[in-house]
Each structure stands twice: as C-alpha cells, then as structure tokens.
Amino acid sequence: MLRCPKLTRYKLMSGGLLAAFSLFLMLSTVTRMNEVHIRHGSKDFTFFSVAFYGSSDNFVPLSQENLSRNIINNCSGYNISGISECNLCSGYISNYAVENSDESQLPLPISLKRRLPSAIVIGARKAGTRALLRFINLHPDVAASRQETHFFDRYFDQGLDWYRDQMPYSLETQLTVEKTPSYFVDWMVPERVYNFNSSIKLILIVRNPIDRAVSDYVQLKHSQRRLSFKYKTLEFEKFYKSGHGEYFGSFEELAFDRYTGEINKSYAPIKRSLYCRHLEKWLNHFQLSQMLVIDGENIKVRPWEEMYKLEEFLGLSHQIGKDRFVYNETKGFYCVRLEKRNQLPQTNDQASDLIMWSEQCLADSKGRDHPVLQRDVRQQLLNFFQPFNNRFFMRVSQTFDWK
Numbered sequence: 531m532l533r534c535p536k537l538t539r540y541k542l543m544s545g546g547l548l549a550a551f552s553l554f555l556m557l558s559t560v561t562r563m564n565e566v567h568i569r570h571g572s573k574d575f576t577f578f579s580v581a582f583y584g585s586s587d588n589f590v591p592l593s594q595e596n597l598s599r600n601i602i603n604n605c606s607g608y609n610i611s612g613i614s615e616c617n618l619c620s621g622y623i624s625n626y627a628v629e630n631s632d633e634s635q636l637p638l639p640i641s642l643k644r645r646l647p648s649a650i651v652i653g654a655r656k657a658g659t660r661a662l663l664r665f666i667n668l669h670p671d672v673a674a675s676r677q678e679t680h681f682f683d684r685y686f687d688q689g690l691d692w693y694r695d696q697m698p699y700s701l702e703t704q705l706t707v708e709k710t711p712s713y714f715v716d717w718m719v720p721e722r723v724y725n726f727n728s729s730i731k732l733i734l735i736v737r738n739p740i741d742r743a744v745s746d747y748v749q750l751k752h753s754q755r756r757l758s759f760k761y762k763t764l765e766f767e768k769f770y771k772s773g774h775g776e777y778f779g780s781f782e783e784l785a786f787d788r789y790t791g792e793i794n795k796s797y798a799p800i801k802r803s804l805y806c807r808h809l810e811k812w813l814n815h816f817q818l819s820q821m822l823v824i825d826g827e828n829i830k831v832r833p834w835e836e837m838y839k840l841e842e843f844l845g846l847s848h849q850i851g852k853d854r855f856v857y858n859e860t861k862g863f864y865c866v867r868l869e870k871r872n873q874l875p876q877t878n879d880q881a882s883d884l885i886m887w888s889e890q891c892l893a894d895s896k897g898r899d900h901p902v903l904q905r906d907v908r909q910q911l912l913n914f915f916q917p918f919n920n921r922f923f924m925r926v927s928q929t930f931d932w933k
C-alpha cells in the first residue's frame with residue numbers, strides 16, 4: 531500500500547486550521563443578540579435581532595435603535611418588553627426572525643430593502659459632516675449610510691447597483707441619506723449627481739474656513755503619521771519624494787508661501803475652504819432651494835437647532851429635540867442620548883421609571899487638538915478669506931459670523 535504520511539499530516543493540519551478559522555469567523559461575526567418580545571392577542575412573539583460586524587446579503591443591517599423604534603411604532607397597542615440597549619451595538623443589526631409565531635399575523639416592517647439616497651451630505655470635509663449624519667440618523671424615518679461611499683468621485687464606474695449595495699436597509703417610509711464630504715470640492719461630481727437624480731436634496735455643512743483648514747491640516751498630518759509608520763523602509767523615501775512629505779511642516783509653513791509670505795492657495799486645506807468656488811460648480815446644476823446650508827459652528831453648541839432646520843428641509847416630522855443631546859464635558863461636544871429599557875412595564879408610571887439613558891459620542895478622531903495660530907497669522911487668513919466668504923454669503927443668501 532502506498533502511503534504518504536507527510537501529505538496526510540499536512541492535509542490534517544490544514545483541514546484543522548481551516549475548521550478553526552471558520553469557527554473563529556463564525557464566532558467573531560455574531561457579536562450580540564437582542565430580543566424583543568411582543569404580545570399580540572394571546573400570543574407571544576419574540577424577535578431576534580443579531581448584531582454582525584460586516585454585512586452580508588443574507589442579513590438585514592438596521593440600527594438597533596431604529597429596529598426597536600420601528601417595532602414600537604408599528605405595534606403600538608401591543609405589550610413590548612426586552613427592548614434592549616442599542617447604543618453599544620456598534621456593528622450592524624443584521625437579522626431578525628420571528629419565533630413562536632405566524633409572521634403574517636404581525637403588522638411588522640418586513641419591506642426592508644437597500645434604497646438609493648434621496649439626500650446627500652456633500653461636505654464640507656472637517657465641518658461636522660459625521661455629527662450631522664449621526665444626529666439625523668436618530669430620526670425614525672431616516673436610514674443613514676455608515677461609510678462614506680465615494681460613489682460619485684471614486685467608484686462611479688461601478689454603477690448604480692454597486693451604489694445601492696452601499697446603502698443601509700430601510701423601510702419604504704424611510705429616507706436614505708449618505709455623506710461623502712469630498713463631493714463638495716470635486717468638479718466632476720455635481721453633474722454626475724444631477725444626472726443621477728436632478729431633484730435630489732443636497733446638504734452642505736460649513737464651518738469657519740480658517741478652523742476648517744486647520745482641522746484639515748491636523749487630519750492630513752494624522753494620516754501622514756500613519757503612512758510614515760507604514761513607509762518607514764526604503765519605500766518611505768520614494769513616498770516622501772513623491773510630494774506627500776509636504777504634510778510634515780507646521781500649518782504656517784504649508785499655508786504660506788515661504789518666499790512671498792502670501793497665502794498658498796494651492797495648499798489643499800486652504801483650497802478646500804474657498805467655499806464659494808466649489809459652491810458655484812454645484813449651482814451650475816442645482817437650484818439653491820435644493821440645498822440646505824447647515825451651520826457647522828452652531829451644530830457644536832445647539833445641535834437641535836440645526837436638526838430642526840434639517841428635518842424641515844427633508845420634510846420630516848420634528849423628532850430630534852434638545853432632549854436627544856447631552857453635553858459631554860470631557861469631549862467638549864454634544865453626544866446623543868439613547869433610550870434603553872430593560873423590562874416589561876406593567877403600568878404607564880412604571881414604564882417611565884424603567885427608561886434609562888445612555889450617551890454615545892463621536893469617535894476620538896472628531897474633536898482633535900488644533901495648533902494655536904498667532905494673532906497676526908489668523909488676521910492674515912481672515913483678510914484672505916473675507917472676499918471669498920462674502921461671495922459665498924451672497925450665493926447662499928445667508929451669513930455666518932466667521933472671525
């Protein structure tokens with residue numbers, strides 16, 4: 531008999547490794563399971579919502595928050611218990627199933643589909659786009675994409691089916707919103723968006739252009755540090771010489787021409803803060819009435835006011851009031867307040883006692899420290915931006931107090 535012990539051992543080893551890896555994948559994918567119990571007539575229904583990291587077409591990604599709320603909204607009059615905490619669920623809620631029940635008997639949201647967006651947050655980069663999207667996603671009639679899709683600037687060739695696949699699952703009554711801040715400054719994007727949907731709603735958030743430029747610089751420097759770590763070897767020199775090395779200087783070194791002392795208009799953080807230039811490209815295709823300009827300074831101090839405007843613009847009921855925010859002293863920003871209930875309330879009084887609140891802040895990459903600019907440097911930047919700002923104010927028929 532021919533034997534090949536080495537091969538058999540390898541086969542066994544690789545088979546074992548494969549099985550262990552699959553098991554690891556299975557275990558690491560399912561991160562959390564939540565149950566929602568609903569009593570309808572004399573029957574009990576149990577909904578399972580399972581949180582997965584990563585998505586799969588077999589599962590239904592929906593924020594736990596919205597899942598619970600949709601169940602509540604769609605089942606008012608039923609007893610509901612076990613609405614579990616959603617804010618810790620940082621993955622997707624990817625599946626739900628009905629147990630002990632005939633699914634058809636319940637008027638529950640089954641029509642979950644990925645839908646193309648009817649509103650896009652087009653920018654501006656570092657002006658508060660993530661906060662804006664996170665806050666509007668508190669609305670039960672909104673489904674916001676988690677990642678920046680970059681469809682209209684980077685992945686346009688992939689086609690609309692690809693774009694749809696990047697969207698979250700939503701109900702028919704929900705409005706899908708995505709954000710990709712680089713759209714605002716890319717000259718090709720306005721026409722592409724117009725051809726995609728000429729009546730789409732555009733949301734632009736702006737912030738003091740000086741602070742936005744500094745924030746952009748901080749972000750680039752941060753990415754640079756990550757890259758320099760990666761390119762520490764011979765490759766690093768090549769990378770540095772290819773021009774990426776420019777980010778290593780101080781903000782002043784990069785934002786001002788070293789010979790003339792003039793502001794360097796071709797430095798990306800400065801260029802991206804010339805709002806009027808970018809806006810005009812959008813207004814070549816869209817009416818101003820199709821665009822809402824959000825105040826990125828005010829969203830930091832009174833986010834509910836900006837949400838009120840946004841709800842109005844999107845034709846949504848007003849749901850995101852002051853009570854949905856909590857100021858976090860350590861972060862120095864408002865975070866969202868999330869409701870969590872743990873048990874089945876027997877009476878209305880008990881129901882309000884059982885509500886607990888937790889807060890969810892944006893990631894640490896939002897709200898980084900900025901280098902402090904000397905007064906004369908700031909004044910020079912202010913003088914430089916002033917005419918561009920005035921032109922922007924005229925275009926949007928709105929003014930901002932940018933000093």
Ligand SMILES: Nc1ncnc2c1ncn2[C@@H]1O[C@H](COP(=O)(O)OS(=O)(=O)O)[C@@H](OP(=O)(O)O)[C@H]1O
Pocket residue numbers: 654655656657658659660661711745746749829830863864865892895896897898
């Ligand atoms: N509530 C809340 N929490 C944290 N951060 C907040 C918030 N509201 C607004 N901001 C401001 O958002 C700035 C980041 O902007 P973006 O989210 O548009 O950045 S990005 O373009 O997506 O990278 C970020 O800029 P930096 O402070 O420069 O980091 C914040 O100032």
